[in-house]
Amino acid sequence: MRVFLIAAASCAIAAPAAAQSRSQLDMVQSLNQPIVQEGVAAMVGAVADIVLDTRIAPLTRHIDGMPPTDTLRDLQRRTNPHFEAELRDRTRRAVATAGIVAGDAVAMTSELKRGADRLQALLGPLAAAIKAQVADDDY
Template identity: 45%
Template sequence: MRIVPPASLAALLVVTALPAAAVAAPPEADRAAQAAAALQNPLVQDGVAQTLTTLAGIILDTRVGPIAALADPAAGVRPGDTLRDVAHRDDPQFERHLYEKTRRSVATVGVVAGGVTQQVAEIDRTADRLKIALAPLMAALAPHRDAEPAADY
């Protein structure tokens, strides 16, 4: 039986948790910047990593022994095994590694979110400058946009 690598599990849990957090947050523009800043805070990273590790622990307690007969014999899945048992055979420090990789993933999400937030603000400023620069042209074209198309072709 193949187990999802800890980094993939951590990324999956972070991606799963973020939409729920986004839905709960007010739609204010500053909210994204606040969330990005929070995700860059080591205390928040630790709290999120602890929470996701706890959630992963619940999943890891899933018994997989009943399908041992269906697993590849080389996987060594025994009748009483949980996902945690199988994961610990490959990595005795699995849970510590899961926490550490999850924390690093949260930190990376914080950095990415901060960069995206700053880039969106810069794109908004560029769009505003373009609107101002194009305003005279749009005003000059306005009478022609409303005119009826010529009937003779």
């Protein structure tokens, strides 16, 4: 029964999703373009730059040998000198993965619609019979 309810809910979602398929396809195509992936990685890098440029002077006095002018970037570089390049690469790969997942989700839309149509064909006569029975009972 749980599987049936999940399938029915998924099929109910499929109809509006099918109407959005063109915009979904556009989004998927965008996420799969290397230039978009690089653009997102650059944006995340810019946000990271702002955070990493935060001076941590109030905390440095508690750590021996840490200059009072250090930033979060300085602290992270000591741990991993290549962290900025790795952040950019991981971000680009995450956007590429999002494109793949989004593409798979769009591909499922048509399958969910097909299932919804089959359920409608199967349950339509039953719903009509119940509706007719309720109408007969009212008189």
